[in-house]
Amino acid sequence: MFYANQVRFYLNDKLVEMDVTPTQTALEIIRALGATGAKEACSEGDCGACTVALGLERNRYLAVTSCIMPATKLHGRHVITVEGLGTPENLHPIQEVMYRHHATQCGFCTPGFIMSIFCLLANNSQPDMAAFRKALEGNLCRCTGYQHIVQAGEDLLEKLHEGLLSISSLFPDFCDAVWDDLEQSQPPQVVPVSAGVLPSREYHLCYSLDAALHALDADPQNSRVISGGTDLFVESNVARRFAENYIDVQRIASLHTFSMDDHELTIGAGVTLEELLQDARIHVHFPLLSQAIEMMGSVQIRNVATLAGNLGNASPVADGACALLGLDASVQLTSSQGARSVPLKKYYLGYKQTERHPDEIITAIILPRKEGGFGNFIKTGKRHNVDISSVSSALSVQVDASGLLTDVVLAYGGVKEYPALATQTMALLQGKKIDEILITEAMACVEAEFTPIGDVRGTAEYRSLLIKNQLKKHLLRFIKRGEDA
Amino acid sequence: MPKKTRHLSGKLHVTGRSLFIGEEHISADMCHVAVVFSTCAHGRIISMDAVSAKALSGVHAIITAADIPGENNIAHGNNDNQPLLPADTVMYVGQPIALVVADSRQVALEAASRVTVNYEEMPAILSIDAAVKANQLYVPPRKIQRGDVARAFAEADCIIEGEVKIGAQEHFYLETQRCLATPDEDGGITLYAATQSTTEVQAVAARVLGLANHKITVDVKRLGGAFGGKESQGTLWAGLAALAAHYTHKSCYLELRRIDDIMATGKRHPFENTYRLACSADGRILGYEVILKSNGGAYIDLSLAILERGLYHSDHAYFIPNISITGYACKTNLPPNTAFRGFGAPQGIFPIEIALQQAAEKLGIDPIEIRKRNCYITGQTAPYGMEVCDPVGREMLEELEALASYKQLRNKVDEYNASHQYHKQGIGVVPGKFGISFTTGFLNQGSALVWIYTDGTISLSHGGVEMGQSVNAKVASVVARTLGVSMDRIRVESANTKRVGNASPTAASTGSDINGYAAENAAKKLKRRLSRMAVRYFSERGIACVEEDLVFADDAVVSGDARVSFADLVNFAYTHYCDLGSHGYYFTPGITFNREKGRGTPFYYFVFGAALAVSQVDLLTGEYECKKIYIVHDSSQSLNPDIDLGQIYGAFVQGYGYCTMEDISFNDKGQYLALTPSTYKFPTICDIPPTFKIKLLDLLREHASVLGSKAVGEPPFIYGLAGWFALYDALKRSVPQGSAIDLAFPATPEAVLMAKVQSAKKETV
Numbered sequence A: 001m002f003y004a005n006q007v008r009f010y011l012n013d014k015l016v017e018m019d020v021t022p023t024q025t026a027l028e029i030i031r032a033l034g035a036t037g038a039k040e041a042c043s044e045g046d047c048g049a050c051t052v053a054l055g056l057e058r059n060r061y062l063a064v065t066s067c068i069m070p071a072t073k074l075h076g077r078h079v080i081t082v083e084g085l086g087t088p089e090n091l092h093p094i095q096e097v098m099y100r101h102h103a104t105q106c107g108f109c110t111p112g113f114i115m116s117i118f119c120l121l122a123n124n125s126q127p128d129m130a131a132f133r134k135a136l137e138g139n140l141c142r143c144t145g146y147q148h149i150v151q152a153g154e155d156l157l158e159k160l161h162e163g164l165l166s167i168s169s170l171f172p173d174f175c176d177a178v179w180d181d182l183e184q185s186q187p188p189q190v191v192p193v194s195a196g197v198l199p200s201r202e203y204h205l206c207y208s209l210d211a212a213l214h215a216l217d218a219d220p221q222n223s224r225v226i227s228g229g230t231d232l233f234v235e236s237n238v239a240r241r242f243a244e245n246y247i248d249v250q251r252i253a254s255l256h257t258f259s260m261d262d263h264e265l266t267i268g269a270g271v272t273l274e275e276l277l278q279d280a281r282i283h284v285h286f287p288l289l290s291q292a293i294e295m296m297g298s299v300q301i302r303n304v305a306t307l308a309g310n311l312g313n314a315s316p317v318a319d320g321a322c323a324l325l326g327l328d329a330s331v332q333l334t335s336s337q338g339a340r341s342v343p344l345k346k347y348y349l350g351y352k353q354t355e356r357h358p359d360e361i362i363t364a365i366i367l368p369r370k371e372g373g374f375g376n377f378i379k380t381g382k383r384h385n386v387d388i389s390s391v392s393s394a395l396s397v398q399v400d401a402s403g404l405l406t407d408v409v410l411a412y413g414g415v416k417e418y419p420a421l422a423t424q425t426m427a428l429l430q431g432k433k434i435d436e437i438l439i440t441e442a443m444a445c446v447e448a449e450f451t452p453i454g455d456v457r458g459t460a461e462y463r464s465l466l467i468k469n470q471l472k473k474h475l476l477r478f479i480k481r482g483e484d485a
Numbered sequence B: 001m002p003k004k005t006r007h008l009s010g011k012l013h014v015t016g017r018s019l020f021i022g023e024e025h026i027s028a029d030m031c032h033v034a035v036v037f038s039t040c041a042h043g044r045i046i047s048m049d050a051v052s053a054k055a056l057s058g059v060h061a062i063i064t065a066a067d068i069p070g071e072n073n074i075a076h077g078n079n080d081n082q083p084l085l086p087a088d089t090v091m092y093v094g095q096p097i098a099l100v101v102a103d104s105r106q107v108a109l110e111a112a113s114r115v116t117v118n119y120e121e122m123p124a125i126l127s128i129d130a131a132v133k134a135n136q137l138y139v140p141p142r143k144i145q146r147g148d149v150a151r152a153f154a155e156a157d158c159i160i161e162g163e164v165k166i167g168a169q170e171h172f173y174l175e176t177q178r179c180l181a182t183p184d185e186d187g188g189i190t191l192y193a194a195t196q197s198t199t200e201v202q203a204v205a206a207r208v209l210g211l212a213n214h215k216i217t218v219d220v221k222r223l224g225g226a227f228g229g230k231e232s233q234g235t236l237w238a239g240l241a242a243l244a245a246h247y248t249h250k251s252c253y254l255e256l257r258r259i260d261d262i263m264a265t266g267k268r269h270p271f272e273n274t275y276r277l278a279c280s281a282d283g284r285i286l287g288y289e290v291i292l293k294s295n296g297g298a299y300i301d302l303s304l305a306i307l308e309r310g311l312y313h314s315d316h317a318y319f320i321p322n323i324s325i326t327g328y329a330c331k332t333n334l335p336p337n338t339a340f341r342g343f344g345a346p347q348g349i350f351p352i353e354i355a356l357q358q359a360a361e362k363l364g365i366d367p368i369e370i371r372k373r374n375c376y377i378t379g380q381t382a383p384y385g386m387e388v389c390d391p392v393g394r395e396m397l398e399e400l401e402a403l404a405s406y407k408q409l410r411n412k413v414d415e416y417n418a419s420h421q422y423h424k425q426g427i428g429v430v431p432g433k434f435g436i437s438f439t440t441g442f443l444n445q446g447s448a449l450v451w452i453y454t455d456g457t458i459s460l461s462h463g464g465v466e467m468g469q470s471v472n473a474k475v476a477s478v479v480a481r482t483l484g485v486s487m488d489r490i491r492v493e494s495a496n497t498k499r500v501g502n503a504s505p506t507a508a509s510t511g512s513d514i515n516g517y518a519a520e521n522a523a524k525k526l527k528r529r530l531s532r533m534a535v536r537y538f539s540e541r542g543i544a545c546v547e548e549d550l551v552f553a554d555d556a557v558v559s560g561d562a563r564v565s566f567a568d569l570v571n572f573a574y575t576h577y578c579d580l581g582s583h584g585y586y587f588t589p590g591i592t593f594n595r596e597k598g599r600g601t602p603f604y605y606f607v608f609g610a611a612l613a614v615s616q617v618d619l620l621t622g623e624y625e626c627k628k629i630y631i632v633h634d635s636s637q638s639l640n641p642d643i644d645l646g647q648i649y650g651a652f653v654q655g656y657g658y659c660t661m662e663d664i665s666f667n668d669k670g671q672y673l674a675l676t677p678s679t680y681k682f683p684t685i686c687d688i689p690p691t692f693k694i695k696l697l698d699l700l701r702e703h704a705s706v707l708g709s710k711a712v713g714e715p716p717f718i719y720g721l722a723g724w725f726a727l728y729d730a731l732k733r734s735v736p737q738g739s740a741i742d743l744a745f746p747a748t749p750e751a752v753l754m755a756k757v758q759s760a761k762k763e764t765v
């Protein structure tokens, strides 16, 4: 039997109650409801044409790529699309600057850009141009060369900074009424209804860990735990690989915790990458992780994606996993039998194979705290923004009183079947003082340690060069703390 | 006033109200079409099993070549024979071999994925080398020659030679290929097609369905980007949708997924070129010999015209007294490569630019200086015998030096390099000279249809297709200026074969030239008629005037103190039996070319400009960043400077992506390896530097187009090459003087690092 879910959400000012199938995407639904400003141009989260604002609570709207968002996730949410902001007769201030600065040519990408800008401003009242560009890194335009969009941004930010425009005036009028209703009708539960459609059976939107474990226990082999869905829904859209059951754990409140004591930081599996990036504790105590997350996907992706998903996907080029490995993290796995903690260095077994049993859910990630010291993350790809690594690496070290390295951890992504430690090089560096000779030795050592493969993201030869040169960069940065390297 | 007009659909675009293909004209029983693609680069179809696909609920039909009622050939305007669906032999991976028609897109895609095909594989030719060896050429080699090349080399002080391999480029129009086909009552079909060429789609759909052209209507309101990728390549998908609608008698919609679009459609042609340059000691070009070889893919498509444009641009901005240009168009088992902004010119231009760059190094001359010394001057002719009219390459380079404060910039970059070990900066410069006109002469014609309604508003149809370039705004502004009316009186209609038949493709940057002239001609006819009416109008009111004294401006017609509003005059004209509809036609005069002799006048005029880029390279990883861009561009009497700027920004960035990060190769099975934007990377907003300056120039000239304007679509694409030269220069600064740098095209971070490493290896040998 197939099950569709009955969801209830708002699309702009309209209440929608409808059945959606497990693998339907939010974009499909939004467009079918007539909001065709949201476009499909890649269906894998990479172009931003489908960007909409997803309201999680009053005044909190996130840019998301609706093409890889499971439609069930719309339940209880408020979606604002470009149609909700303004009309041709009465342009919204963002639409007005984009229009006036010729920031649209063919127009196919334009709604996505506008929604990204809206979400930037809705969340960050005083962005600068660097933040403006960063907020649009996930929106591709093939026509404009972006410069007119940049000029529109400069104009807009100037108006904001001069107080000619207020953030609150950017929110459409209907938002308040929408939230009055949504807040009253919370907490909603989706209702499964039977329907005969392709190709998956069920999508469980779980609100408690128990419910999730129960659903998972029913058929662990044919179920996929889903958090942000930024890996899983690319798989279904592009590769047409579908799971029979999806078990969505992202609404489980107990997975959204974030706690730090003197020894460790525990990140709940539901915490999104963007939440981590905005968290001062991560910046201060685990800068390496912030560096890595900043380079992962675009804001649309980071708004929903999780570290748990990054580990769950077990990709050899997972940046989060590489950074976590470099921080000596552990992963907490929970089944209906109980919870266990596995050090990340023991987590990977082979290509896309991990210690996680099918009936286990990743519930937390635990980072040991080490004060002082040095941490650095490097990622090399074809393009600086929104690209998958050819090679990535993370180095963390402590320095003892006499200036010698201790607690050396050096992790790499993109060099073998899974993110891996460079154990020989770690041993070589341990207890040493960095100088030119040691750098040369360490580079030779690490180069010999891995035999990477060649693929579309880099030849084996290039990867080998990156392995040693990234280490050089880490060490130069360590000595010089920045500058030329 | 019309000069300041914004994008006519701008307000619709920014509010999401503009409708694209598949978003309107939809009926409740519309079917979705999915394509079964060949997975084999060359082979015979032995069997096809569609049983489990047919069994899916919601599947209406599976359609193959046997179901084509007319002639199974979609080749247009050339002598090739390209099937809509191959009956037995597949020629490339991604070639459509069957269609599934179903209730929903999901069911159609699922069913298509269940169709299994068995092939008898045949040897596939993929590379240019293999094609040349097997003599798989579309035509005998083309040649253009002048002077005595051998003597030039004998007398040269400096000889440069080399080989360049230039990769393909994916269009990545944001809107993938698509078409909605709806049956008409009389057996005809209306196609809402993603095409730059309504005429070609009409003719081909009629041919494959065995119908007369007049039974096929093609309507295009707007495209979500095209860049040449929908000039000929929209035809296949429109033909398939038409076939599905004809077969099922239902509305049928076909929309490619991105991954299928990249897999199955042609790209910018890869070229492999060898060059030899002979210079005097002071850097003057004495002779140049270049061989261009293009990878055309499995059907000829536009390969010949593209090769020709490559040949005609091999001299680029430079006068070369002794020259030999040879071109090969190779037939391979890749998707047929096709038009892409620049149309072969970038591949023809790159060799002379790298050769000059290397000559400058060898002779110790500044790279801008050597280019200036060789720019065409008045009276000189191109290798194919046409005089290069209004040559301003040298002035452009001088303007560029001023705009970028070149001397200071060079000093700053040198200072940076002196103080940085692991990062180096470089400066790249290229001039631009781009010939305007279709090199296929008869395509240089446009038409327009203008109706003035009795309330004084205007409906304008013209042969151009709007794809973001604002051809509609430009053509409308020509009408507005001619009739002295405001832009909001004018509604530009969709490109439709019923209103404008036999339209040339909107391509070769000619859209606003030929259609703008045609619209001007139509508007002038109306103006003449209205002038007669105005004289009558005024005389009935006791005011004597002559037609010559009338001024059409500000939505009124004025003679001295007398004035009639445009709307009143129109109404007067209508009630006095005046024809208020008019068709305008234009063809570009004097375009001829003799292919056997390699002589003729392929262009009406040239567009000049120049660009400079500063980039910074990370010598440890090969990554880079573009720091500054300066461009000067000859826009003459621009119809709309803001629109022109948008075209230049966009073209630069597309050209910059082409020569840097845009990397699409294929494996030995003929499959492209970067099929999605997760692997095919083109610039984001973060790749564009804060300093991105363009100066539009209007140098006095004789040769320009409608209302003194010039075409702008393609010429600035060339400027992007400055990005490649900036990386090349940065790498040069990282190695000892005189060491060679062999930088690939595109210069991906990997290519940059490998160039650096290989140069160092050569040094130590």
Ligand SMILES: Cc1cc2nc3c(=O)[nH]c(=O)nc-3n(C[C@H](O)[C@H](O)[C@H](O)COP(=O)(O)OP(=O)(O)OC[C@H]3O[C@@H](n4cnc5c(N)ncnc54)[C@H](O)[C@@H]3O)c2cc1C
Residues within 6 Å of the ligand: A044, A045, A046, A068, A224, A225, A226, A227, A228, A229, A230, A231, A232, A233, A234, A249, A269, A295, A296, A297, A298, A301, A304, A305, A306, A307, A308, A309, A310, A311, A312, A313, A314, A317, A318, A319, A320, A321, A360, A361, A362, A363, A386, A387, A388, A389
């Ligand atoms: C445009 C784009 C850009 C991207 N860029 C990057 C990048 O730069 N670097 C990078 O590393 N990745 C990148 N990714 C991949 C992806 O975003 C990350 O891997 C992300 O961390 C996945 O998180 P998620 O919550 O969305 O995972 P999901 O898709 O929900 O799940 C991924 C996998 O993890 C499993 N899983 C999820 N949650 C749990 C759980 N709690 N317990 C057990 N298993 C679980 C799922 O079953 C699935 O196998 C990108 C993806 C896109 C679409």
Ligand code: FES
Residues within 6 Å of the ligand: A039, A040, A041, A042, A043, A044, A045, A046, A047, A048, A049, A050, A051, A065, A066, A067, A068
């Ligand atoms: S369609 Fe490209 S990101 Fe959604």
Ligand code: FES
Residues within 6 Å of the ligand: A103, A104, A105, A106, A107, A108, A109, A110, A140, A141, A142, A143, A144, B174, B224, B225, B468
């Ligand atoms: S305007 Fe065409 S893709 Fe951005």
